[in-house]
Amino acid sequence: MAGGGTRTFLEPDHYEASLGQAQIQALILPRDKFRARLTWAELHNLQVLRCEEDAPRIAYVQFAPGLAFVTFSADSGPLPVWRGTEMQAGDIMFHGRGERLHQSTPGPFVWNVIAMDPAQLEYYGRALSGTPFSLPVEGRTLQPSRRIAVGLRRLHARICRLAETKPKVVSHFEVARAIEQGLIEMLVICLTTVRARADGHVKRRHARIMVRFEEVLAEHLSQPLRMPELCALVAISDRTLRLCCAEFLGMSPTQYLLLRRLKEVRRALRDAKPHMVNVAEVARRFGFAELGRFAETYRATFGEAPSTTLQRIPGMRLPVR
16 A cells, blocks of 8 residues: 655664665664654555665665665765765665665765565566566666766655655555656666676675675674684684775774674663663673673763663653654
């Protein structure tokens, strides 16, 4: 059923969960106080999202294999780093099925998403272009002309404005069908007529290393792993792992692991019942043995003491509508 709306989030976990409803799994690590606004429109054959974020952050994103995803930045503002490469103005990402990759942003940022059933996209691609069309096995960075890029962004922005200001209009069958057809036509033009920027062998290898790095971290979040242990588990040299993390994340492997573990502590404290757990218990669960140093690092990262997170009133944790 067609429809749309908008929502503001103050907790990255709730924002992540909302993206998950669009079949985008995202692990988001804010580098500052977090605030995001998500606008969505659900049409007949596709979903449209606008993700507005107020602060720099790192994200590990996984797209569901059951949908085809296209993402692109807003017209202005800082450009993100996708898969270790800084995007250029006008770039459009055509993601591979089930692609997993890193995205980092240097400041406030808006990224736009179009998700569509792969069979439908391939059907429209063939019908509208008159040539064979299939989804890429690996993600591509497309570099359309300014005219095509502006046209796609304008249609996307128009749909998001309707979803935000007049959601009932978006839910109207004929309106949803009309705006969807216009967006699909522009999307197919973009995907079938523009050139892709090729990633070299080294870049693709580094992307695979970073996915393996994330898999290792997910299995060992309760352990304060040091570089020799990390390198052994990822099966890569110290130099290469440091190079990849600097390229994809803008920080060292151990710094990123620390942020991942702190995020898990924050999530556990936020969701716990204060009378049933204590800060020391949760900190030790994720490998923080020196509680004084842990508390200082936690405060420096999140701007509040861990005890404040634990004692927060549940209603304060809900997204703001």
